[in-house]
Amino acid sequence: MSVTETKISSQLRALIRLQHIDTLIYQVIKERGDLPDEIKDLEDESAGLQTRMNKIKQEQEETEQSRKRSEFDIEDSEALIKKYEEQQLQVRNNREYDALTKEIDAQRERIYMAKELIASTEGTLEESKALIDEAQMRFSDLEALLNDKRAQLEDVLATTEKQMTQLEDLRKEAESMVDERYLRAYQRLRNRYRDGRAVVRLERGAAGGYAVPPQRQMEIRQRNRIIPCEQTGRIIVDREFYEEATSDLVV
Numbered sequence: 001m002s003v004t005e006t007k008i009s010s011q012l013r014a015l016i017r018l019q020h021i022d023t024l025i026y027q028v029i030k031e032r033g034d035l036p037d038e039i040k041d042l043e044d045e046s047a048g049l050q051t052r053m054n055k056i057k058q059e060q061e062e063t064e065q066s067r068k069r070s071e072f073d074i075e076d077s078e079a080l081i082k083k084y085e086e087q088q089l090q091v092r093n094n095r096e097y098d099a100l101t102k103e104i105d106a107q108r109e110r111i112y113m114a115k116e117l118i119a120s121t122e123g124t125l126e127e128s129k130a131l132i133d134e135a136q137m138r139f140s141d142l143e144a145l146l147n148d149k150r151a152q153l154e155d156v157l158a159t160t161e162k163q164m165t166q167l168e169d170l171r172k173e174a175e176s177m178v179d180e181r182y183l184r185a186y187q188r189l190r191n192r193y194r195d196g197r198a199v200v201r202l203e204r205g206a207a208g209g210y211a212v213p214p215q216r217q218m219e220i221r222q223r224n225r226i227i228p229c230e231q232t233g234r235i236i237v238d239r240e241f242y243e244e245a246t247s248d249l250v251v
Helices: 003-031 035-088 094-176 180-192 214-222 239-246
Strands: 199-202 235-238
Touching (some): 003 094, 003 180, 003 239, 035 094, 199 239, 235 239
Parallel strands (some): 199 235
């Protein structure tokens, strides 16, 4: 075997190990399931709900303040009407009497407008209260659900944290053994496929779900060339070589 062939064989071995470790990492992440995404969605909904409740409460406070101002306006207008009516008894001419009458009418209009506003706030406040109650119930449900999901994730993380740390250390070591150009190609292939497989095994005349011609199979078993799948571009290695290269990777 030539120096070039030895180097390529070594690179194939390094790529196999890297792929195997990445597959193990992928499996550990799958064990965690959709919990991280579910927790993020619940946290986003909870935050949105809290923002909505704060906005409704702020509007509710503004409505309450407007209602109180209207109640003050009514009291103030009633006091002024009483004052103006008393002054009418003491006027010396019709002009003064008419001026006081206009003031009384203006205060009565003020009372009418204030009462209309108060009446309109009744429905608004009731609706706000119902919305807050509904949002608070959903918020409580979300908090309970979040606590449950977080506890589940903590349990999973507790069982996989050590394993993940070991795998990450192994990955750094394996990655350092791959030449830069092959590593770039490997990463491109991993990013292309959902399962992240850039290296696939030749088993029973097929690799990655596609049949491999007999002549191609012979070339793959020689381990002196990096041979991509004609359909997917994934690197094909024979099963025995794969098992040999990963036999010590037990986590």
